[in-house]
Amino acid sequence: MSVQQDKHNVSLEWIKGELDGFADLIDRTLVAPFGQINLIYIKSVTDSQTLSRHVITPFYEMGDTNAYRDYITTYPGTEEETTKDVAIELMLSGYVLLSINDVICFFDAMGTESSGVSETSAESISQGPSDALTEDLAVNLNMIRRRYQSTNLKMETMVIGDVSKTKVAILYDISRVDHSVLAELREKMNTLEVDILQATGELEKFISSDKLRILPKSIITERPDRVVFNLSEGKVAILLDTTGYAIVLPSIFNDFFTSMDDKIQFPIVGRFLKLLRIIGVCMTLWLPAIYVTLTSYNPEIVRVQVALLISGSRATVPYPSFVEVFLMLMMMEFLTEASLRLPKAIGPTATTVGGLILGQAATAAGLVGNIMIILVSAVAISNFLIPLNMMSLSIRVLKYVFLIAAAVLGMVGVVVCVVGFAMYLCKQRSFGQPYFRLFFLDNLGKKKGGEH
Structure with a gap:
């Protein structure tokens, strides 16, 4: 297929199909008496203030879709002609896809969360990134997606806690994850009944099948780079709102002695x-x-x-x-x-x-x-x-x-x-994985993920 044909195949339906499974994918239609536009973006990596100030507000103020199209397409940073691969990269980076009078363009609204992000305190290393997860789920997703820009990274969200109503996000690479682990985790999360959930340690105890264990079977980490590395290994990460730690599973005995310095x-x-x-x-x-x-x-x-x-x-x-x-x-x-x-x-x-x-x-x-x-x-x-x-x-x-x-x-x-x-x-x-496997096989679940 030629590059020109590849450009014309970038459509709203194709983008939504490629990003299927993104719980933070927003698909909106702005309607006004003079016309309408469609926009699609990933909420966790998009700056909402930039989107409101430079995309949504001008649409209603201009009163003409043709003038608005000219404004968007000539705005610095807007990408109009692009290939499928570049279109996906732009969406994962924080660009907003706009469809105006059958013209598709990508507006730069990337959001970089820097305020409120502190250095690691419990897992310090001598080299490498020093930023730590925060109590804000959106900020944590931003740090992870910036490091893991792949359409295979899927996310599911749910609310746990009859009183606390804690937002929980489950992240995994669909091409690498062991689907039996994912199915077992979903079953345990869906059947979980608890009033208040405030910490990842509480959730780790709730989803564990062995109540009398002495050794941990899931990693609780504050490092986004550790989360990203384990996602690439086919593992599942669980993020909670209001807590600065993530759960990584399944984990074996050897994982607990691995530092990101290694x-x-x-x-x-x-x-x-x-x-x-x-x-x-x-x-x-x-x-x-x-x-x-x-x-x-x-x-x-x-x-x-x-x-x-x-x-x-x-x-x-x-x-x-x-x-x-x-x-x-x-x-x-x-x-x-x-x-x-x-x-x-x-x-x-x-x-x-x-x-x-x-x-x-x-x-x-x-x-x-x-x-x-x-x-x-x-x-x-x-x-x-x-x-x-x-x-x-x-x-x-x-x-x-x-x-x-x-x-x-x-x-x-x-x-x-x-x-x-x-x-x-x-x-x-x-979660079905042998715990005392000293030398962990690379890319856990790759074969199993491909078979499913």
Whole structure:
């Protein structure tokens, strides 16, 4: 087909057919005594003030469709002759399609939401975009659509909450998504009965099939670039109005240890950083339990010098190693929670000084050993290596399970917990996807999406 023929085939019906499934697609007809015009635009990427001031108001003021057509076609930035591919790109960018006396043109009304967009606070990275999702659903859709300009990106909207009436948007790439996941999600969302919905964490709990789980099965993120990346992988994103976080599903265990920095770094560097996070998780879970095992049950596992060193550091400690570890871990939990609740101006200073004073005082008083201070610090630091907060909180809780098992059964308890934890991970599913697939296959759902 020639370029000229391609231009003539750009019509209202064709545009609406290509953008079918866009819940934010607006199709309006402006009617006046002297004539009418049709306009189509995507609301989330279009500036409503520009549309009203330069498109709608002049139509009623001029009183003549021919004069209005001349005004629109000669306005700077208006595109009149274009191909199908360019027409779709213009619509996805925020242009308004106008049909005036059978003349089709594209008016530049792109909306860029910059005010109110803040930097990320929970998922900071050293490179890459730093903007975070906001509490405004329209702003979030704008940031995502600007990064993902494809007609395959579809959106469905619904209202959840008998009282709150919270607007919810479901985004997915129809050419990549696993349709079985999408169907399961729709069924759960349509049958959801709740009075008030104010946070993505609440919705994540409602749509989860496992009510007694300890590990998250859906990513809750504040980063629009993470949402866009996962959409390209065939996953589904859920956005809520009035909250600055998005839900990404299905998610596997490996996803929670991936930072957006890993996509920017060299492949070897990215894999090394992810390995560090996995090691950090193992340290968080195992270090306190292994310390209790070595001091109370199986000191013969380590060399004599190390056993004597640990024994010497605990010479003045008046209670068993389990109590020592538990008290110090709880003290670290108190400091972590205090740092979150205190005002930002004094929070870091107060918790840092408090931790130093408590550690020094406890060691000087002989309540804990010096090695215990090193161990608790290593556990706290390694836990903070996890990029996503939900997984970090789950690991913080799980380490107490390993600690109790070590206090009761020694090394046997640690081994039983490790095997049981691995079996638990292998059993879990996230919307039908194996949860403990360490190396995630690229473009999840591409084949399944194509088959449907």
